[in-house]
Amino acid sequence: MNFDPMIPIWLQVATSIKQQIVTGRLPPGAKLPGGRDLALQYGINPNTAARIYQELEREGVCQTQRGLGTFVTDSGETVQRLREEMARGAVSRFLADLKGIGMNREDAIELIRKEDNTDDHQ
Amino acid sequence: MNFDPMIPIWLQVATSIKQQIVTGRLPPGAKLPGGRDLALQYGINPNTAARIYQELEREGVCQTQRGLGTFVTDSGETVQRLREEMARGAVSRFLADLKGIGMNREDAIELIRKEDNTDDHQ
């Protein structure tokens, strides 16, 4: 994974995991890697990994059981809600960005239509 | 201005100024507030304000003259290029966000169409 130095690593990894959850690549109830393994996989520090799971639990996406590990929530409804929430967040960030440079929703749709499609089909 | 604690203040203010430039509220050649004034206006430290102007100059958006102040670039072409660059950035961030949660360009347009329009007309 390529980290953006402008964004905290724990946030980037947490987002990556949430994306895997809402796309079903990590189904409800799935066991996540242990903190030390997660650190190895992403090339980060175990302390940072622990913090990531704490954040995911705080958001209700995962549950942690001492001595057992961290697991994706069992509630498919929670996962669906998370997906919609992430979509809404992306849309409102996008529209706010465009509004800041004097563009509206129509302009937004036009921009997306004209956007280069390289690597958009995967 | 309301600062997001997750994003460096200098970045947020620099973005705000660039938005004012590309929307014409700060026309080419306009004089920007002095570093100390900028700090007062945004409620930040003069050191941070100085850094913001350094960043804007690094991006070619502003020019600084010692003893005189900092000014918006004279080149309307540069301003137009900046606006397009900011728009492209917003679009690609948005599409990357949606792709991360398993949505494509068609979904994006649909989401924007259905988006709540409260305070979208200004």
Add this chain to the structure above:
DNA sequence: CATAGTGTACTATGCACATAGTGCACTAAG
């Protein structure tokens, strides 16, 4: 009970960000 895997807690270091404060140099205007 012994072990491996796990979460949790703690100290310490380096870095960037933001703050506070001071001083100096340059420019234009009186």
Add this chain to the structure above:
DNA sequence: CTTAGTGCACTATGTGCATAGTACACTATG
């Protein structure tokens, strides 16, 4: 020349992020 406004340089402090390393507690398994 003096003054006000300005950019610029420097030291110092506090905070959050990320790292490194160590130690302890819980759980399941054999």
